[in-house]
Amino acid sequence: MDEMKKTENCGEAEEGKKKEENGSAGQTEKEKKGKRKRKKKKSLWKLMKKHKAASFIICLLLVCLLVVGGTVGSILWGLYGDSVGIVDPEDVDPTAKDVQIAREDQKDEDVVNVLLVGSDTRDPNAELGRSDTMMLVSLNKAKNKASVISFLRDTLIEIDGYGQSKLGHTFAYGGVGLTINTINKQFDLDVQDYIVINFENLVGIIDQLGGIKVNLTEEEAAYYREHGMPDIQSGYVTLTGSQALAHARNRSLDNDFGRTRRQRAVLYGIYNKVMEMKDPAVVLSLINYCMTQVSTNMSVTELYSIATDVLGMDHLTTQQAAVPKEGTYTFGTYEDMSVVEIDLEANKEYIKGLLY
Numbered sequence: 001m002d003e004m005k006k007t008e009n010c011g012e013a014e015e016g017k018k019k020e021e022n023g024s025a026g027q028t029e030k031e032k033k034g035k036r037k038r039k040k041k042k043s044l045w046k047l048m049k050k051h052k053a054a055s056f057i058i059c060l061l062l063v064c065l066l067v068v069g070g071t072v073g074s075i076l077w078g079l080y081g082d083s084v085g086i087v088d089p090e091d092v093d094p095t096a097k098d099v100q101i102a103r104e105d106q107k108d109e110d111v112v113n114v115l116l117v118g119s120d121t122r123d124p125n126a127e128l129g130r131s132d133t134m135m136l137v138s139l140n141k142a143k144n145k146a147s148v149i150s151f152l153r154d155t156l157i158e159i160d161g162y163g164q165s166k167l168g169h170t171f172a173y174g175g176v177g178l179t180i181n182t183i184n185k186q187f188d189l190d191v192q193d194y195i196v197i198n199f200e201n202l203v204g205i206i207d208q209l210g211g212i213k214v215n216l217t218e219e220e221a222a223y224y225r226e227h228g229m230p231d232i233q234s235g236y237v238t239l240t241g242s243q244a245l246a247h248a249r250n251r252s253l254d255n256d257f258g259r260t261r262r263q264r265a266v267l268y269g270i271y272n273k274v275m276e277m278k279d280p281a282v283v284l285s286l287i288n289y290c291m292t293q294v295s296t297n298m299s300v301t302e303l304y305s306i307a308t309d310v311l312g313m314d315h316l317t318t319q320q321a322a323v324p325k326e327g328t329y330t331f332g333t334y335e336d337m338s339v340v341e342i343d344l345e346a347n348k349e350y351i352k353g354l355l356y
Contacts, residue, residue: 098174098175098177099173099174099175099177099178099181100177101176101177101180101181101192101194101297102181102184103192104184104189104190104191104192105190106190106192107189107190107356108140108142108356110140110141110142110143111138111139111140111141111142111355111356112138112139112141112193112306112309113136113137113138113189113190113191113192113193113355114136114137114138114191114193114194114195114298114306115134115135115136115137115176115179115180115183115191115193115194115195116133116134116135116136116137116194116195116196116197117133117134117171117176117179117194117195117196117197118133118134118135118196118197118198118199118202118248118263119171119196119197119198119199133150133153133199133248133260133263134150134151134153134167134168134179134183135148135149135150135151135263135264135267136148136149136151136183136189136191136351138354138355139306139309139310140355140356141309141313144313144314144315144316144317145316145317145318145319146310146316146317146318146319147318147319147320147321147354147355148264148318148319148320148321149320149321149322149323149351149354149355150260150261150263150264150320150321150322150323151167151183151322151323152167152256152257152260152322152323152324152340153166153167153168153256154166154167154168154256154337154338154339154340155167155168155323155324155329155339155340155342156332156334156339156340156341156342157182157186158182158186159173159178159182160178160181160182160185161173161174164334165337166337166339167179167182167183170182176194176196180192180194186344187323187344187347187348187351188348188352189351193296193297193298193302194296194297194298195294195295195296195298196294196295196296197293197294197295198293199245199248199249200245201293201294202241202244202245202248202266202270203241203242203244203245204241204289204293205241205270205286205289205293206239206240206241206244206245206270207240207241208286208289209270209273209274209286210273211238211239211240211241211244211273212238212239212244212266212269212270212272212273213236213237213238213239213269213272213273214236214237214239214244214247214265214266214269215235215236215265216232216233216234216235216236216237216247217234218234219253220234220247220250220253220262221233221234221237223250223252223253224243224246224247229243239266239269244266244269245266247262247265247266248262248263248266250262255331256340257322260322261322264320274286319354321350321354323342323347323350323351324340324342324343324346324347324350325346325347325350328342328343328346328347328350329341329342329343
């Protein structure tokens, strides 16, 4: 399949080259390059507008790379050109801060997995906080589907070097590396890439957008009216950055499942707002700001490749899910902590079915 795609792309490139040569008499080489860049930008922008069902990873980060020209590309490369190293499992020290990601063989070359981690660090002097959000964003290129899977932070899990504890504690114990290593080992996955954002930074991003629309239940709206948002109504409402952050963190109404659903709603609200924007220059300005608010071990080339794969797909389907699966867990207590005890094998199979 890949070879066929390459052949088709080469043929299209040759045909486009001939057309450009025939119509570019008298132009300087600089003018020709500028023209090619503008054509590429327009084409990619149309792809963005066409595929509004793309996954969150595009909305927050990758969408910007579809309209990137040389200048912005250079800026992003300067920010994110270096990658965090991946090491062999036996070389990982589980007791160290910022544990390195253990190398895993890719289980399926058509499936790309990226872990999105939202940190709840609220002390500016603290190096690491707990992970408030853990979402696996997966792209299956062979089946034209994108999946967003939330892992509950209260899941009781075995952590190398620490015994049993909450999955959300891995970030505080060893950074995103320990989080990824734990998820890979316990759920039989092959995640190697990540994007980390401090959820406090979402406030600025959402305010830059002018707020986002989120569909609130009557129960949620009533709760917010009682807690400092007297004008909030149910249905689709526009939330400010601070309101959206409060919504994403809210677990008072139900449990961690409800909170992860609200987090996904906020993230998709950001995506939908970006997709409503019509001026590529405004999008570039926004995404340039967003890129300064996150950390990742992926290069610009890798990000661009994923974005291009997704937006080049026809009939892309998306799905959202939470782990553990309904019926495979119980609420309990472990060492005075409220935890979610899960059927690990059942959830391994559940994830496998979603991704592959």
